[in-house]
Amino acid sequence: MKSILSSLLINLILLSFSVCFAQENRAIISPETEDCLGCHDELHPGLVQSWNDGRHAHVSPQQAIEKNELSRRISTEVIDEKLLNTVVGCYECHSLNTDKHADSFEHNGYTINIVVSPNDCAVCHKTEVDEYAENIMSQAYSILMDNDLYMDLKKTITGHYGMGEEGFTIIDNNLKTDNEACLHCHGTIITVDGTITKETDFGELTFPKLKGWPNQGVGRINPDGSKGSCTSCHTRHDFSIETARKPYTCAECHKGPDVPAYKVYTASKHGNIYSSMGDNFDFDAVPWKIGEDFTAPTCATCHASLIVDQNYTVIAERTHKFNDRLAWRIFGAPYAHPHPISADLSIIKNAAGLPLATELNSDPVKKFLIDENEQRIRNEKMQKICISCHSTIWVENHFARLDNTISETNTMTVVGTNMLTQAWDKGYAHGLPQKANIFDEGIERDWTALWLFYANSTRFASAMGGGGDYGVFANGRYQMSEMLIKMHDWMKLQDQMNKKKK
Numbered sequence: 001m002k003s004i005l006s007s008l009l010i011n012l013i014l015l016s017f018s019v020c021f022a023q024e025n026r027a028i029i030s031p032e033t034e035d036c037l038g039c040h041d042e043l044h045p046g047l048v049q050s051w052n053d054g055r056h057a058h059v060s061p062q063q064a065i066e067k068n069e070l071s072r073r074i075s076t077e078v079i080d081e082k083l084l085n086t087v088v089g090c091y092e093c094h095s096l097n098t099d100k101h102a103d104s105f106e107h108n109g110y111t112i113n114i115v116v117s118p119n120d121c122a123v124c125h126k127t128e129v130d131e132y133a134e135n136i137m138s139q140a141y142s143i144l145m146d147n148d149l150y151m152d153l154k155k156t157i158t159g160h161y162g163m164g165e166e167g168f169t170i171i172d173n174n175l176k177t178d179n180e181a182c183l184h185c186h187g188t189i190i191t192v193d194g195t196i197t198k199e200t201d202f203g204e205l206t207f208p209k210l211k212g213w214p215n216q217g218v219g220r221i222n223p224d225g226s227k228g229s230c231t232s233c234h235t236r237h238d239f240s241i242e243t244a245r246k247p248y249t250c251a252e253c254h255k256g257p258d259v260p261a262y263k264v265y266t267a268s269k270h271g272n273i274y275s276s277m278g279d280n281f282d283f284d285a286v287p288w289k290i291g292e293d294f295t296a297p298t299c300a301t302c303h304a305s306l307i308v309d310q311n312y313t314v315i316a317e318r319t320h321k322f323n324d325r326l327a328w329r330i331f332g333a334p335y336a337h338p339h340p341i342s343a344d345l346s347i348i349k350n351a352a353g354l355p356l357a358t359e360l361n362s363d364p365v366k367k368f369l370i371d372e373n374e375q376r377i378r379n380e381k382m383q384k385i386c387i388s389c390h391s392t393i394w395v396e397n398h399f400a401r402l403d404n405t406i407s408e409t410n411t412m413t414v415v416g417t418n419m420l421t422q423a424w425d426k427g428y429a430h431g432l433p434q435k436a437n438i439f440d441e442g443i444e445r446d447w448t449a450l451w452l453f454y455a456n457s458t459r460f461a462s463a464m465g466g467g468g469d470y471g472v473f474a475n476g477r478y479q480m481s482e483m484l485i486k487m488h489d490w491m492k493l494q495d496q497m498n499k500k501k502k
Contacts, residue, residue, distance in 0.1 A: 027058065027059060027060035027062075027063060027085060027086060027087045028060075028085070028086055028087070029057075029086060029087055029089055030086040030087075030089060030091060030092065032089075032090075032091035032092075032095070032110060033086070033087070033089030033090045033091045033092065035091075035108070035109075035110075036089065036090035036091055037089075037090065039108070039202060040090070042201070043200075043201060047236075047237055048237075050236070050237045050238045051089070051090070051237040051238060053238050054237065054238030054239055054240060055073070055238075055239070056087060056088035056089070056237075056238075056239060057087055057088075057089070058087060059087065059088075060084060060085050060086055060087055060088075061074060061076075061079045061083055061084050061085075061088070061124055062079075062084045062085050064124070065077070065079070070286075070287045070306070070308065070312060070314075071286055071287065072286075073241070073286055074124050074125065075124075075125055075126055075127035075128060076122070076123065076124050076125065076126045076127075079123065079124065080123070083123070088124070091110065091112070093116045093120060093121075094112040094113055094114070094116060095110065095111065095112050095113070096120045096123055097113075097119060097120055097224060098111045098112065098113050100119070100224040100225070101113035101115070101117075101223050101224045102191070102192045102208075102223040102224070103115055103190070103192050103208045103210060103223040104208075105195070105206070105207065105208050107205070107207075113223065113224075114207075114208060114210065114213075114223075115190055115210075115213070115222055115223050115224075116230075116231075116236075117222035117223075117224050117226040117228075117229075118132060118133075118222075118226050118227070118228045118229070118230055119222075119224055119226040120224075121230050125230075127320075128318075128320040129230075129320075131319055131320040131321040132228055132230075132320040132321070133227065133228070133343075134321050134343050135320065135321045135322050135323060135343055136322075136323060136340070136343045136345070137218040137219060137228065137232075137322065138218070138219055138227045138228040138343060139219055139227065139343045139344055139345065139346075140185070140186040140187055140217065140218050140219025141183070141186050141187045141188070141189065141217070141219035141220065141221055141227070142219070142344075142345075142346055143186070143219070143332075143345050143346070144182060144183075144186045145183075145186075146346050147345075147346070147355045148355065149354060149355055149356070149438070150355075152437045152438065152439055152440075153439045153448070154178075154182055155170060155172050155173075155437070155439075155440075156170060156437065156439045156440045156445075157181075157182075158173045158177050158178065158181045158182065159171055159172050159173050160172075160173055170440060175211075175212075179212060179215065183212075183215070183217060184215070184217060185217050185218065185252070185253035186217050186218070186219050187215060187217025187218055187219035187220030187221065187227075187228070187229065188212030188213070188215040188217060188220055188221070189211075189212050189220075189221040190210055190211065190212040190213050190215065190220065190221065190222055190223050191210070191211045191212060191223070192208045192209065192210060192211075192223060193209045193210070193211050194208075194209050195207065195208055195209055196208075196209040210223075215229070216229045216231045216232050216235075217229060217232065218232045218253070232252075233249050233250075235249070240284075241283070241284060241286070242283035242284045244300060244304075245283045245288075245298055245300040245301075245305065246278075246283060246298060246300075247262060247265055247266075247271070247274065247298045247299050248262075249299075250262060250299040254299075256453075256457065256475070257453040257456075257457060257475050258331065258332075258452050258453060258456060259331050259332075259456065259460075260456065260457050260460050260470060260475065261299070261460055261464065263470060263474075264457075264460045264461050264464045264466065264470045265298075265299070265464055265466075267466060267468075267469065267470065268464055268465055268466020269296075269465070269466050270296045270297055270298075270464075270465065270466065271296075271466070273295060273296035274296050274298060277295065277296070278296075281293060281294040281295070282294070286306065287306045287307070287308040287312070287314075288301070288305050288306060288307050288308070289307075289308055289309070289310065289312075290307055290308070290309060290315060290385075290388045290389070291309075291310065291388070291389075292310065297385070301385065302325065302382065302385055303319075303322050303325060303326075304318065304319055304320065304322060305318060306318035307385060307388070309388065315384055315385060315388055316381065316384065316385050323339055324378065324381070325378055325381045325382045325385075326339055326378055326382070327339060327370075327374075327375035327376075327378045327379045327382075328375075328402075328406060328463075329357070330406065330456065330459040330460065330463060331456045331459070331460070333356060333357060333358065333451075334356065334358065334360075334362075334413055334417065334451045335358045335362045335410045335413055335451070336406045336409065336410060336455075336459055337357050337358050337364045337369060338364060338366075338369040338370050338371075338372075338375055339369065339370050339375075339378070340357060340368055340369055340370070341368060341369060341370055342368070345357075347368065348365065348368045349365075350365050351365075352432075357369060360417050360421065361414060361417070362410045362411075362413065362414050362417075379399060383395050383396075383399065386398070398465055401462055402459075402462045402463050404462075405458060405459055405462035405463075405471070406459060406462075408458075409451075409455040409458050409459055409480070410455075412450070412455065412480050412481075412484065413450060413451045413455055415484055416446075416447045416450045416451075416483060416484055416487055417447065419443075419447075419484075419487045419488060419491055420438075420443060420444065420447045420487070422491065423443050423491060423494070426494070426495075426498070428443070428491070428494045428498075429441045429442075429443050429444060431444065442490070443487055443490055443491075446483045446486050446487050446490075447483070447487065449479075449483055450480055450483040450484070450487075453475050453479070454475055454476060454477075454479040454480040454483065455480060457470050457471070457474070457475040457476050457479075458470070458471045458476045458477055458480065461476060
């Protein structure tokens, strides 16, 4: 009994020492943030605890800068002295650039803004924000909403269907539907529509009335004009790198069937190892040491993180551009093609004037796309990560299979496109020649499913090294061939009916 009490006493002493040590080494909280916490700890205890659990609540920018280069999580070298020696708290984030924010307002004696944007995060993370701005994700809103072709597709998916005097009709939806559908991931435009006064626990308060909010879409247009949302991956208010590195975060938008990356990953050998052993991985380590901190890649390993070997030799540099290790764009368009040079896809037009990076016969519009040399450089970056765990011949054969899959799926899509254009030319359906929506009739929907779901799934299964059924029966090659057979049979039926009319 005496030994048990002694053990408990020792543990209590050690715990007290560790708590005191942690408090002594924690950077101070600014008086402004202390004021914020005074109210919000009572109003939003979950929010405050989330922040308190995160790194921002315990480390000052000065402490972050003092880390060695590989371990540093901050990229801005010179930071305003007013921010250097306090933790990154409520006031430090919500008051940085209020003169540039349309959502700024006076709140309990302080001028703050509601939406924290990438430009605000750039005060400490400039490199990451600059890289993200060159990433296609940052342009996700305009890629969808400023593309007439994709808007026609969106209308047929989220529009209002009805039967009236004019027959079967589709009209576009309202903005609220868009905000919770396509724009949930692509991002909304957040605007200020006057103010709203509310009765709160602390009396009557006035706030900006935001449209397009809440949203954390990757291409969100913020009230300061910036694009993107860091909280898409680094969820507020702990902004955990661990959360960002786990595949569930990417799964919010990349789950399918149009972008089945997460489903393919979970069915792959990499996903199998992660599901079995991921609890033993160190997702918070910077840099991320392959073979020690983790033994199977997640999305972040291949696309974003700073990866080193046992000797701290850099295998892959940290990047928030995400596509600078990708040679191909394998989804989001009828055909896979070399990656676009610019993240702004609104500049892309093919010979027919369509906002596509390929012609309808799958030929790439080369002036908008990276060349073969850049594709080789990007493949080498990705393969360097793969070779850390796999033999060279394994990696080379894997990439050769992907090239083959891209060629095969593009070829099958061409067959479907040819049948669709015949249907338009013969008047069986109304599309490009008639300047009509190309997604709102049966054969057009079959053609869309051919590439949007099934070609994409087949390519993801090949690119991500597993999930074999996603390349065959689970929205894979079987369904691609099924769509072609369905389209072919429909065309034969239309030809037969047309002959009878004559």
